[in-house]
Amino acid sequence: MEYPNQMTKQESKKLFIEYKKTGDKEIRDRLIENFLYIPKLLVKKYAYRSNDVEDIYQVACLGLMYAVERYDPDRGFEFDTFASPTIIGEIKKYYRDKQWIIRVPRRIQELNREINRAKTTLEHKLMKTPTISEIADYLEVTEEAVIEAMEGNNVFYPKSLSTEFESNADGQEATLLDLIGEEDERIENIGNVEDLRQRLESLNPVERMIIEERYYNGKTQKEVAAIIGKSQMTVSRLEKKVMEKLRANL
Incomplete structure (x- = not known):
């Protein structure tokens, strides 16, 4: 040419x-x-x-x-x-x-290619989709190695978040986005909650009552003042002092 x-x-x-x-x-x-x-x-x-x-x-x-x-x-x-x-x-x-979204070990990349070839061979030989156990026996590797390599294949061919799966019991289509878990803030804050509980226990009875009534029971400073027999100004001053102490400790 x-x-x-x-x-x-x-x-x-x-x-x-x-x-x-x-x-x-x-x-x-x-x-x-x-x-x-x-x-x-x-x-x-x-x-x-x-x-x-x-x-x-x-x-x-x-x-x-x-x-x-x-x-x-x-x-x-x-x-x-x-x-x-x-x-x-x-x-x-x-x-x-170079095209793997996430770098995986070379041994997994190579095993993945062997698995793909083995699946084609076994499908013709067995006249069905081979199981993981059958692939492992054919390649003389462990089932865990086959599973690891097949999971690595998802790195090269990532699924879209809009990928639809079989309908659920309500007849609605579920997408991959629907199935992805979300972070639970309550779990993330377990350590903070435990620290706060210990700090509250270290307060004197009046200070602890002010915090509990204000932030757990939702009462106003005026209502708290009536409960503990102090002025609203005193409650405000104590609340500010306690909150500064708690923030410093946390």
Whole structure:
């Protein structure tokens, strides 16, 4: 395939021979520029999503650079025949190693690929979807390892929060968002509540009564003053003092 301003095969071969002798980076860059059409063609084939194109093109260009550096014109292969597998390998490596949403150990990535191949084989052999136990026996690994690797697969293929599941008893569709648990503030505050309880026990009876009536029973300062036989100003002053003490301790 010829492109405008592209070197002839004889010209590029001459440059490759010169680059092999000298290692001149300017010659390498000229060769890379000359063969940029190869990454462009492969990106169209191997970019799975539109927003992958730029990243995959960069990876493919890196593969092209590796190919230029490793190519030996004396072996008789055409450069594009030599370069394509190198570039494709870099693209596949990118998808294998770089596209996981959360980085997982390589052993889990590799086991996950083995599981996918085993599932296909066993489905044809058993004429049904294989169980975890059957996959584990086939691969000669533990069931726990299979489960761990299959859970790791969700990192590469994350589910949308709007993913719908089977209808519940009320006939309503449940989404993943509906099933995700929320933080329970009561649990988060257990430690604070216990600390507060201990601080309240350290107060004298009048101070404890003021806090309990004001913040647990919802009474006004005037109502509390009537209960303990003090003035509203005294209740206000004591309440402020106690609250400052509690905040400082917590």
